[in-house]
Amino acid sequence: MKATRTLESVGWLHLRDGRLLVVRSVGRDAFYLPGGKIEPGESRKQALVREVREELGIALAPGCLTSAMLVTAPAHGLDNTELHMHCYTGLGHGEPKPAREIEEMAWVDSRDTGRCAPAVVTVLRNLCVQGQCG
Template identity: 60%
Template sequence: MQERTLTSVAWLCVENGRLLAVRTEGRDAFYLPGGKPEPGESLARALVREVREELGVDLEAHRITPVVTITAPAHGRPGTLVEMHCFRAPGHGTPAPAAEIAEMAWLGPDDGHRCAPAVVKTLRHLTSIGAWSES
């Protein structure tokens, strides 16, 4: 059986050595702020929309920078992979849970046990590039 692949976007917001993560209603693991692009929507436009909907933060669209694309098993979806395009961008506003977001947390490199597989791989990547001191 061939695995299905979902495309998603994620905002990498690192402050004070911690990565912003969110947990959606009914889920037991943390994800990165973001989501799936709508048909015909660019990855950057999807990122801006999703972060505004989930956290009330307005990203500076002209300053979105790709960081890494992570491929991992989709949490809670057997036979499905997620291809998560991770970006950095300055944002305006204080992040606060909205829409389907039940909780947000600032996670460090040792918090992988609380996260979906793609976030675990992202934490490892951030460690490998020394990103924890960036803000």
């Protein structure tokens, strides 16, 4: 069945030792990239800076963010909805710690796809093709 709705979001690609940082929100059963929805009037980079600060307490500088990939995947937990996630890389200041609605964070690689939302599975596959993940 074709998606009837499209969601646009942003995600932060943060790798350490070949593993990708992911987060799980309260009440959710899958891991997502740190990031989220773009609020009205925000640029993608502004939205990512806000979301990562709120979720993990990490300060990202918008001028240091680099567009890495656009991921299109079924939106996890939403029927007939396709997600378009604009993924960025960039250094953050601070050590990530779950905050607000984030219940858990983890470092995942290609062996952990069963725990991840479809968009994260696509990101992991892309990173592995590029030789960036385990």
